Structure formats: C-alpha cells, structure tokens
Amino acid sequence: MEKSKRIALARRMIELTELDQPDMGEESWETDIGRFTDPVRFELEKQKLFLELPQLIALSADIPEPGNYYATEIAGRPILLVRGKDGIARAFLNACRHRGVQVAKGCGKAAGFSCPYHAWTYGLDGSLISVPNRAAFEEKQLNGLVELPSAEKGGMILVHPQPDGHLDFDEFFGPMQAYLEDFKIEEYELIHAYRAPARINWKHAVDGGLENYHTPFLHKDTFGRISRNSALSRALLHIPFGSHHALVAPNDAILTLKDLPEDQWPHHCHFTSTNSVFPNTVIGGGFPLPVLFFQRSEPGDKVGECDYVFRLYGKKNASPEERAMQLEGVKLFMQVAVQEDMDVQVNAQIMMEKGIVPTVVFGRREINLTRMHKEYDAVIGHDAEKAVKEVHERMKNYKGNKMAAE
Ligand code: FES
Ligand SMILES: [Fe+2]
Numbered sequence: 001m002e003k004s005k006r007i008a009l010a011r012r013m014i015e016l017t018e019l020d021q022p023d024m025g026e027e028s029w030e031t032d033i034g035r036f037t038d039p040v041r042f043e044l045e046k047q048k049l050f051l052e053l054p055q056l057i058a059l060s061a062d063i064p065e066p067g068n069y070y071a072t073e074i075a076g077r078p079i080l081l082v083r084g085k086d087g088i089a090r091a092f093l094n095a096c097r098h099r100g101v102q103v104a105k106g107c108g109k110a111a112g113f114s115c116p117y118h119a120w121t122y123g124l125d126g127s128l129i130s131v132p133n134r135a136a137f138e139e140k141q142l143n144g145l146v147e148l149p150s151a152e153k154g155g156m157i158l159v160h161p162q163p164d165g166h167l168d169f170d171e172f173f174g175p176m177q178a179y180l181e182d183f184k185i186e187e188y189e190l191i192h193a194y195r196a197p198a199r200i201n202w203k204h205a206v207d208g209g210l211e212n213y214h215t216p217f218l219h220k221d222t223f224g225r226i227s228r229n230s231a232l233s234r235a236l237l238h239i240p241f242g243s244h245h246a247l248v249a250p251n252d253a254i255l256t257l258k259d260l261p262e263d264q265w266p267h268h269c270h271f272t273s274t275n276s277v278f279p280n281t282v283i284g285g286g287f288p289l290p291v292l293f294f295q296r297s298e299p300g301d302k303v304g305e306c307d308y309v310f311r312l313y314g315k316k317n318a319s320p321e322e323r324a325m326q327l328e329g330v331k332l333f334m335q336v337a338v339q340e341d342m343d344v345q346v347n348a349q350i351m352m353e354k355g356i357v358p359t360v361v362f363g364r365r366e367i368n369l370t371r372m373h374k375e376y377d378a379v380i381g382h383d384a385e386k387a388v389k390e391v392h393e394r395m396k397n398y399k400g401n402k403m404a405a406e
Helices: 003-019 039-051 169-173 176-181 202-208 230-234 252-256 320-353 364-380 384-395
Strands: 029-032 055-059 068-074 077-083 089-093 107-109 112-114 121-123 128-130 150-153 156-159 188-198 237-241 244-250 271-277 281-285 291-299 306-315 359-362
Touching: 003 230, 003 237, 003 244, 003 252, 003 271, 029 364, 029 384, 039 291, 039 364, 055 068, 055 077, 055 281, 055 291, 068 291, 077 156, 089 150, 089 156, 169 176, 176 244, 176 271, 188 291, 188 320, 202 281, 202 291, 202 306, 202 320, 202 364, 230 252, 237 364, 244 364, 291 320, 306 320, 359 364, 364 384
Parallel strands: none
Antiparallel strands: 029 359, 055 156, 068 077, 068 107, 077 089, 112 121, 121 128, 150 156, 188 306, 237 244, 244 271, 271 281, 281 291, 291 306
16 A cells, blocks of 8 residues: 555544544444344355355465465365465365365375375376276266365465356455555464354454454453553544455554654554455454464354354564564464454354344444445345334334334
8 A cells, every 4th residue: 555545544543533533434323133143144145255256265374385285164165275386376175076075174285185085186286196996987087176266466365166256356355455465464474373163153253353342341451451542542444445344553653653754654654454354354463563363254054153263473584582472462362352252252142142132233433344244235135224124113112122212
C-alpha cells in the first residue's frame, strides 16, 4: 500500500484519539441467530461460500521448500498442498485414484506419496509413479491426483476446491492485495501450529477478528493491557476491501508521529491490522508484535462444530532473543484465541442452540461483522430482515421485553 494511504489512515486514528471518538459504522444491526444454528443454512453455506469459491487456505511458509506438503481441508474436502521440485506450490484433492484413500496426513517433507492401502505412489507433481501389479489395470485407468486451481503470491496460497473452478488471485483480493503486501508475509516462517475441533459455528471465530469492542473486557489481562491510552485503543478503523475486511489498530507510538514531518514517518506508521479474508480466513499480528497469525475455522459436519486452525509465524533468521520473543508472542496469542475467545464463543453457540437468545445485535463498533455477514447472506440468498421480523412477531407478547412494549 502506498505510504500516503497509510499516512492518511494514521492521521485519522490520531484524530479519533484526540476527539476520543471511536470509529463508528453506518448502522447497528439486529439479526437472526439461524446464521449460527440452522443446519439447512449451514449446508448451503458449505456449498456456496466454501465449495464454490476460492479459499485462502495456507501461507507459503506452510510448505516452504520443495518436497514440503500440508494436508488440510476446505469444508470437509481434503486438500493436499505440495511444493514441487520446481518450487511451484500445487494443490490436489487428497484422494488416491485407486479407491479414494487419503494419501497424506498432517505435514512434512517427502519425495512422493504412497497410498497406505495398495501402495499406489504419486510424485510431488501429483503424477502416478508406480502401481503394484500394474498389468492388472488398463493404462487409461491409471491417473494422477486430481489437481485443483491454485495461485501463490505475496506469501499466500489461494485454492479453488473444484478442479474446474475459476480462480484469479488479483480478482479475489482486489484492493486488499496491495494492503496485505505491507505485511511482508513471505518473510515469516511457521513456529507453531494448532488444529482442534471446536464446539462453535465457524463464523464465531471469524467474528472475533472483525471487532475489538470486546478487547478491553474479554482480554483485559492480555491484549487489553497493551495500550494504556483508552481513547487510542478505541480509535480503530474498519476498512472494507470488497468482500474482505480489515480492522486497523493503532499502537501507542502513533501519537509520536503527529509533530514529525511526514517524510520521517516509518512506512508501517505504527498501526497493525487484523485482516478477514472472505469467507473465513483471518490474518493478523505482525509488526510490532513478534508473530503473525493465520486463522481458519473449517466448517465441520454439524452447524455448531468446526475445525479451528490457528498457525503462528515468526520472522525468518531471528536471533535467539528475537525467537524467544516470538515464542512469548505465541503463548499470548494462544491464550487470547484458544482460551479467552474460544470460551465465550462456545458459550454463545450453546446459548443460541438452546434458543435462549432470540436474535443478536452487531453494533456500530462491530460494523465489520455486519458487512461480512451481509456478504454471506447475499451469496447464499438469505433474507435476514424477514427472519428477524418473524422473531419479533413471535415475541410480541413476551413480558418485560422492550421490543414488545414499543
Ligand atoms: S486406495 Fe490407494 S492404492 Fe488402493
Ligand atoms: Fe478476541
């Protein structure tokens, strides 16, 4: 992103701090909880938001060298990412062409992949290399792994889960591409990987990165302590980049820029950004924090379950002191994401499933949530206003309910 644009963002945050005014979006939105609990909607989401669109499923650092592989998934569809001998990152359906068994699990380095069932063996480029008793098959029945459209740029790997899907990296990221370049993602290496089933709808995890309204409360002992200037900690910006969204947060040092000539401002301008890439990838951290994180919440088999993927990266060639700081950063991020955030997200999911809450509200300081959820609704064709009206209708005779009294 050009420095002038970063300067404009920094100036806006300094101004909001001085006015002690949080950045407010255009509306406060009451919406239906079906988006977290409705199994019919969930199946539609898996199809429309995940299986029919490109997905940012990994960083280049997940498969840094030729022979590195990483088995992951998109909404239950197993995907194998491999860096070939030619240095190119490729994506395949992780399924043997004999009888469909997954040929790789987890991550690592390999010269090829041998299916555990009957030992059909594939090269790093997905081609079928050897088949025991080859004469037992017709040649035309012997095929390599199904390759998926993929593209790697700026340290990120974009994959379309359909072999004939349309994927255009520049088109997918639009103006966010230039913005993400400032992260220099390609300068990081993986230092911690976490993946575990979580008892939440996948959207709760995305929502956590879309607002900081909760930070001083939920993260009061961790992130909430980082800034002592409360006006500054509220002066975040919510920036849409098409379907993607950035939550831009100033660091305390931003206030030192005010009286400095702009040509002396550092390029980073003392702000960080949590970037939500449609539909469910969140990339955040980075300078001045010692780690960068990559989060994906893969929809599971049920609406209230997902696989929570949280991977942390530190700058390459770190000195022992820098590496120690990166590992401290890992601890902090793990506590924030996997304990603090996850605890309340699970609680919210369960309350919603029990029908304890009739609707949810995204306020003007949570405007990225409203924007993102409206994008989801638009893609799957969901009429949220109608759904909320129906709830209000059901609730109109509830006692003590403000809505009913109006
Ligand atoms: S299923 Fe893979 S070799 Fe038979
Ligand atoms: Fe959080």
